[in-house]
Amino acid sequence: QVQLVQSGTEVKKPGASVTVSCKASGNTFTRYYMHWVRQAPGQGLEWMGMINPSGGSTNYAQKFQGRVTMTRDTSASTVYMELSSLRSDDTAVYYCARGPTAYWYFDLWGRGTLVTVSS
Amino acid sequence: EIVLTQSPGTLSLSPGERATLSCRASQSVTSSYLAWYQQKPGQAPRLLIFSASSRATGIPDRFSGSGSGTDFALTISRLEPEDFAVYYCQQYASSLTFGGGTKVQIK
Numbered sequence: 697q698v699q700l701v702q703s704g705t706e707v708k709k710p711g712a713s714v715t716v717s718c719k720a721s722g723n724t725f726t727r728y729y730m731h732w733v734r735q736a737p738g739q740g741l742e743w744m745g746m747i748n749p750s751g752g753s754t755n756y757a758q759k760f761q762g763r764v765t766m767t768r769d770t771s772a773s774t775v776y777m778e779l780s781s782l783r784s785d786d787t788a789v790y791y792c793a794r795g796p797t798a799y800w801y802f803d804l805w806g807r808g809t810l811v812t813v814s815s
Numbered sequence: 816e817i818v819l820t821q822s823p824g825t826l827s828l829s830p831g832e833r834a835t836l837s838c839r840a841s842q843s844v845t846s847s848y849l850a851w852y853q854q855k856p857g858q859a860p861r862l863l864i865f866s867a868s869s870r871a872t873g874i875p876d877r878f879s880g881s882g883s884g885t886d887f888a889l890t891i892s893r894l895e896p897e898d899f900a901v902y903y904c905q906q907y908a909s910s911l912t913f914g915g916g917t918k919v920q921i922k
Contacts, residue, residue: 731911741852741860741903741913757910791859800907801850803871805859 698722700792700806707812713780716809718792725773726750729795731802732766732777734788744790746800747775782813817842817906819914827922834891836917838904843884848908851880851889854916855900863902864889894919 703717718730732744745756747766754766765778779786790809793802818841828834838849847867852860862871864880867887877892891898899921904914 740915741905743911743913793859799848799865800911801848801862801865801905802852802860803862803865805861808859 698724698804700794700804702790702792702806702809705810705812707814708782710783710813710815712782712813713778714782714811715776715778716790716792716811717774717776718806719772719774720794721773726770727797729797729800730766730768730775731793731795731800732764733791733793733802735791735808736785736788739788742788744777746795748797749775779811782811784813787811787813817844817909817912819904819906819912821902821904821914821917823917824915825918825920827920828894829922830894830896832894834889834894834898834919836889836902836919838882838887838889838914840885840887840906842909844887844906845908847883847887848906849880849882849887850905850907851878852903852905853898853900854903860903891919 699721701719706714708714726749729746731746734742744760747754749768768775792806794804795802820839822837849867851864854860868880879890881888901916901918903916
C-alpha cells in the first residue's frame with residue numbers, strides 16, 4: 697500500500713529554517729506531483745507549492761516565494777520542503793500530499809509534521 | 816485568486832439525516848475543477864470528491880458532489896457516526912485555493 701511518511705516534530709526559533717521530508721513508498725514516485733499544504737492550529741488548509749519529482753520543476757504559492765524551497769531525491773523517493781526566516785505564525789502542521797500531474801487535487805496525504813516556532 | 820466561501824460554518828445534524836454543504840467561488844471554476852475533503856481531529860484530510868462530482872476510490876456512495884461555475888455542493892445522503900468531521904472544498908482551476916471549511920457536528 698502506497699504511503700507518504702513524513703519526518704518528525706520540529707521546534708525552531710524565530711529566524712531559523714526548517715526542512716521537512718516526505719518519503720513515498722511503492723514505485724510511483726515520479727508519476728505524481730507532490731504538494732505541501734499547511735494547517736495552523738485550529739485553522740484551515742493553506743497550499744504552499746508543489747514539485748514535479750520527475751524533472752524537479754516547482755511552483756510556489758506567491759505568499760511563500762522567496763522563503764520556501766522544494767527539492768527531491770529520486771533515488772530515495774523523497775521530497776523535501778525547506779521554509780526559512782521562520783516566524784511564530786509559521787507554527788503549523790505541514791502535510792505533503794500527492795496528486796495527479798494534470799490536476800492539482802490530492803489523493804494521498806502524509807500524516808503531517810508539526811513545526812513549532814517559539815523563542 | 817479564486818476565493819472559496821463555504822457555508823454554513825457549522826452544521827448540527829443527527830445521524831441518519833441529510834447534510835448539504837455549500838461552496839461558493841468568487842469567480843467561475845472552469846471545467847469544474849473542484850474537490851472536497853473530509854478531515855477528522857488529529858488526522859490528515861481525505862479526498863472525497865474531485866472534478867466536482869467524481870467520487871474518489873473507496874468513498875461510499877452516500878457522498879455526492881454537484882455544481883458548476885461558482886456554486887458547488889457536497890451532499891451526504893444519510894449521516895453515519897463516522898461522517899461527523901470538517902469538510903473543505905478546494906479549487907484547482909486557477910492556481911489552488913481552499914475554502915474555510917464546514918464543521919458537521921452531532922446535534
